Amino acid sequence: MKKLLTIILLFSSSSLVAQNLHYFRINLGPKYESYKVLGNDEVNALFHMDAGASIYLGKRFTENVYAEVGLLKNDYSAKFDVTTMGLGNREYRWFNQDLYPTFSSTQVALNVGWRQPYAQKVSFYGSAGFQLFLSKKLRREGSQQHTRESVEEVNGAKETIDLYTFSNGFEGGNVLFRADVGTFIQVSKSLFVDLGFTARSATDVINEFQIEYTSFSESEKKTATLRTNGAGFMLNVGVKYQIAKFPK
Numbered sequence: 662m663k664k665l666l667t668i669i670l671l672f673s674s675s676s677l678v679a680q681n682l683h684y685f686r687i688n689l690g691p692k693y694e695s696y697k698v699l700g701n702d703e704v705n706a707l708f709h710m711d712a713g714a715s716i717y718l719g720k721r722f723t724e725n726v727y728a729e730v731g732l733l734k735n736d737y738s739a740k741f742d743v744t745t746m747g748l749g750n751r752e753y754r755w756f757n758q759d760l761y762p763t764f765s766s767t768q769v770a771l772n773v774g775w776r777q778p779y780a781q782k783v784s785f786y787g788s789a790g791f792q793l794f795l796s797k798k799l800r801r802e803g804s805q806q807h808t809r810e811s812v813e814e815v816n817g818a819k820e821t822i823d824l825y826t827f828s829n830g831f832e833g834g835n836v837l838f839r840a841d842v843g844t845f846i847q848v849s850k851s852l853f854v855d856l857g858f859t860a861r862s863a864t865d866v867i868n869e870f871q872i873e874y875t876s877f878s879e880s881e882k883k884t885a886t887l888r889t890n891g892a893g894f895m896l897n898v899g900v901k902y903q904i905a906k907f908p909k
Contacts, residue, residue, distance in 0.1 A: 681905050683727070684719045686855050688899035695892045696739040701885035704872065707757060709740040713895050715770070721907045725777065731770035733792065736800070737868060738762045739887050745822060747878040748815035755809050755822050762800035763829055763868050763889075768792045772841065782847035792837040792861065801829045801870070824874035834865035837891050845901055853901040862892035 692713040696706045717731035742757035774788025804827040811820040843857025869888035875881065 681720075682718055683721045683905050683907055684901055684903045686717050686719065686853075686899055686901035688715045688717075688855060688857070688897040689713070690896045690898045692735070692895035693893045694737055694889055696741070696887045696889045698741065699886040699888065701883060703744050703883065704885040704887075705742050705744070706887060707740040707742060709738075709760065711736060711738060715897075717770070717772075719901075721776075724907060725775050727774050727776060727786075727788075729770070729772040729774070729788070729790075731772070733768040733770055734766075735768055736762070736765040737889065737891075738800075739870070739889070741872075741887060743822065743824065743872075743874060745820075745876045745879055747811070747820035747876060748818060751815070751820075753811060753820050753822070753876070756807065756824065759807070761826060761870070763870060764797055764799050764831070766794055766798070767796045768837070769795050770839065772839070774841065776845075779844075784845045786841070786843055786845065786857075788841045790839055790841075792839055794835050797831060799829055799831075801826065803827065818877075820877050822874055822876040824872055827871050827873070829870035830868070832866040832869055832888070834863035834867035834890055837861045837863045841897075843897065851903040853903070855897065855899045855901045857897035859895045859897060861894070863890045865890060867891045 691710040693710050698704045698706050713735050715731050715733040717729045719727055719729045721727045739761045743755045745753050747753045770792045772788040772790035774786055776784055776786045778784045804825055807824045809822050839859055839861040841857055841859045845853040845855055847853050866888050867890055869886055871886055873882055873884045
């Protein structure tokens with residue numbers, strides 16, 4: 662399935678290039694992917710944002726309808742905290758400042774959209790499509806130990822926690838479905854500012870990893886699984902360059 666979709670996308674891009682392209686656009690911006698925690702109420706997935714980059718080639722079929730083929734660089738990471746009860750019957754929060762890189766990827770995208778002029782130099786657009794992983798590489802392999810110690814002492818002792826991350830790996834999800842909205846603002850004859858928003862998600866889990874930990878006051882091992890289906894969003898800031906005008 663993955664190879665078939667790759668062939669379709671590459672064929673589509675070749676067809677676009679063979680015809681007269683109308684524009685290309687380049688985007689950078691902050692992005693967010695949601696990780697979920699399974700099997701442990703003491704572990705919470707935290708909101709954090711990474712950065713992504715993309716480039717698209719566009720072909721207009723009518724004054725309003727267009728299609729794009731894009732190449733994206735998306736790296737994934739998770740952020741979480743662990744809450745334990747410790748010395749002095751106090752609650753301790755751990756790892757909330759740490760980031761766990763999971764994997765890096767290159768993806769190809771295919772969008773079909775609608776562009777609507779609003780003013781002389783402003784137009785809005787909306788599109789839908791999908792992204793396919795071309796390459797994936799794990800950023801953490803094997804098992805890693807993470808040890809933390811509390812700043813404050815209770816009766817001359819400090820609370821500690823030992824946490825292991827392991828089994829970081831890929832799951833069955835390989836295709837992300839996406840939707841885009843945005844605006845083009847013309848700043849010169851061929852150059853436009855591109856401001857947009859992308860939402861995306863897969864139907865299957867893309868990545869998951871395990872954690873296991875014990876603390877000074879709670880010696881029994883506890884575990885949790887963190888996973889993502891790639892659900893998230895990206896804020897796009899970039900430029901669009903018009904190669905050729907659409908004939909009216």
